[in-house]
Amino acid sequence: MRTDNAHKRFLKLLGHAALFFFVLTTAVPCHAATTLTLAHVYPPGHPTAKACQRFADTVKTRSQGRILIKLYDEASMGHQTPILQSMKNGSLDLAVLSQGSLSDIVPEFNALGLPYLFRDPATTKRVLDGIIGQQLVQKLAAKGFVMLSFLNIEIRQLSNSVHPIINPADLVGLKIRIPPDPLAAEVISALGGKPQEINFSDLYKALKYNVVDGQENPLSNFQTYKLYEVQKYVSLTGHKYSIYALLIGASAWDALTVTDREIVRIAANEAASYLRALTLHADAEAYRDLAALGVRINEVDTKPFVAATAPIYEKWYASPIGDFVRAVVAQAAQGQE
Numbered sequence: 001m002r003t004d005n006a007h008k009r010f011l012k013l014l015g016h017a018a019l020f021f022f023v024l025t026t027a028v029p030c031h032a033a034t035t036l037t038l039a040h041v042y043p044p045g046h047p048t049a050k051a052c053q054r055f056a057d058t059v060k061t062r063s064q065g066r067i068l069i070k071l072y073d074e075a076s077m078g079h080q081t082p083i084l085q086s087m088k089n090g091s092l093d094l095a096v097l098s099q100g101s102l103s104d105i106v107p108e109f110n111a112l113g114l115p116y117l118f119r120d121p122a123t124t125k126r127v128l129d130g131i132i133g134q135q136l137v138q139k140l141a142a143k144g145f146v147m148l149s150f151l152n153i154e155i156r157q158l159s160n161s162v163h164p165i166i167n168p169a170d171l172v173g174l175k176i177r178i179p180p181d182p183l184a185a186e187v188i189s190a191l192g193g194k195p196q197e198i199n200f201s202d203l204y205k206a207l208k209y210n211v212v213d214g215q216e217n218p219l220s221n222f223q224t225y226k227l228y229e230v231q232k233y234v235s236l237t238g239h240k241y242s243i244y245a246l247l248i249g250a251s252a253w254d255a256l257t258v259t260d261r262e263i264v265r266i267a268a269n270e271a272a273s274y275l276r277a278l279t280l281h282a283d284a285e286a287y288r289d290l291a292a293l294g295v296r297i298n299e300v301d302t303k304p305f306v307a308a309t310a311p312i313y314e315k316w317y318a319s320p321i322g323d324f325v326r327a328v329v330a331q332a333a334q335g336q337e
Contacts, residue, residue: 100181
């Protein structure tokens with residue numbers, strides 16, 4: 001009797017063991033999600049921040065949670081230069097970086113910041129989507145970065161607290177804040193102003209306490225950061241475009257599967273389309289709201305500004321990237337009468 005019971009217990013244990021082995025060998029393996037970090041300098045309500053959030057949400061949904069994007073916004077990982085350094089050393093996976101910052105690693109990006117280069121956002125997009133954009137993508141790849149999309153295109157305007165800027169002579173002697181961008185400094189200097197590089201987070205105080213007299217930014221930034229509280233005059237100079245790229249480090253990219261790379265790339269392109277539409281709306285809305293707030297907004301005849309900044313082109317034509325600059329200028333001019 002005891003032998004029979006012992007035999008039954010043995011068979012029962014054997015059955016459990018077989019079932020456990022079956023589960024182990026047939027269950028779908030469960031992998032932890034891959035978390036990628038993405039840094040930018042914008043507050044949550046800014047159009048670029050909204051686009052980054054949409055990018056993160058799209059990647060999470062389409063990867064079925066395999067890829068999560070952790071966002072660091074509002075310069076919580078530093079401004080453009082520290083963010084770029086974090087990308088270089090691999091402590092940050094993704095970032096939104098400006099043309100000016102990217103020129104530190106790929107000098108050809110300077111060409112995109114030439115004054116009055118692009119007629120309108122559509123022209124800019126056409127050039128970036130063509131051979132010029134592809135060459136920049138290749139040059140970034142050689143430096144260890146994968147370009148996911150040219151995320152945003154914004155036109156920059158001038159503001160100050162002294163007087164309306166109608167022609168370049170009105171800029172003479174004014175201290176104008178600029179971002180870390182060689183071309184921005186050259187444009188302001190050519191127009192007679194005194195460029196001062198200041199981190200964006202310090203801009204409001206710099207304007208309030210007259211460290212600088214003015215600044216240059218898209219209208220949406222002027223509104224979002226309440227610069228109208230410390231600046232009376234806005235001039236629609238449209239002197240240059242801000243072009244931003246969404247990048248991922250090569251090591252983070254290589255760690256993704258081919259399928260997941262495609263998910264990330266498509267999501268980045270969709271975020272760029274969303275942001276461009278959002279930016280156009282934001283600038284139009286900012287114009288209306290700023291006028292209602294009493295900001296003096298004036299149109300300008302850009303011809304004197306174009307003439308004053310023309311020597312910048314000759315300098316860059318004679319530079320080591322002169323051939324690339326000429327190619328960009330030629331592409332931008334296509335279709336113009």
